[in-house]
Amino acid sequence: MKFLDPNDRFFAQAWVRWLTVLAPTAWGLFEFFYVGSPFWGILFIGAGAYAGWMLFFQRGKD
Secondary structure, three states, X not given: OOOOOOOOHHHOOHHHHHHHHXXXXXXXXXXXXXXXXXXXXXXXXXXXXXXXXXXXXXXXOO
């Protein structure tokens, strides 16, 4: 079982994939710049980047 399976039926619609990428990225930017917590900011931005890589570049490769 993968941590994030890009071929799951849940991610069939484009808006779900975009929301999965943009939500943690936006939260990471909020944490980094507004709250002033670079650890959590980088962690959430990294999670958004990982989701983007899996959902847009690795989708359909299996």
